[in-house]
Amino acid sequence: EIVLTQSPDFQSVTPKEKVTITCRANQSIGSSLHWYQQKPDQSPMLLIKYASQSISGVPSRFTGSGSGTDFTLTINSLEAEDAAAYYCHQSSSFPLTFGGGTKVEIK
């Protein structure tokens, strides 16, 4: 099973700051890594697919990078509406797995 380890677990950030969330896989998954945002009491929403591909309708301040085992989600110039939990997800092999999540709080 592919284990995804996210860090940090929690981050408290001031608006307009840059946020970096990492996701590390315990074996290579190529680019089969996706990022989701889940706001409080809402369903998850796809933010980035295949490590770095943007999604229509998602603000351009959300970008992804990485391949193999190390991946990064970057939020440039954080806005108040970005307060949420962020999850990485690998689709390289079954069972499909998610990272433990990173909660981003706005100071």
Added chain:
Amino acid sequence: EVQLVHSGGGLVQPGGSLRLSCAASGFTFSAYWMTWVRQAPGKGLEWVANIKQDGSEKYYVDSVKGRFTISRDNANNSLYLQMNSLRAEDTAVYYCARVWWLQDPFDFWGQGTLVTVSS
């Protein structure tokens, strides 16, 4: 507008059964793989099962194999999850989501339905 509307959640005793439904609209349901993902209260996301467009292929997480069955009815644009031998650890919000192909990301999610397993 793409919509995935859940029904069927609720309170059930340990060992009991429940069937979740997810009604799809706003897209060609039969063209997509579909998936179930769950989230225990205050916890992260856990993939549960995937089903192919025609229902001929199904994949499950080990913890539900033999107890849960994913199925679909393309004529009625509906996805199902039959859950038997339920355990306390199955307590979660269950989400259905759309998948373009087997190992693509989940590009649209329903609002979820809460299943509580408790005596």
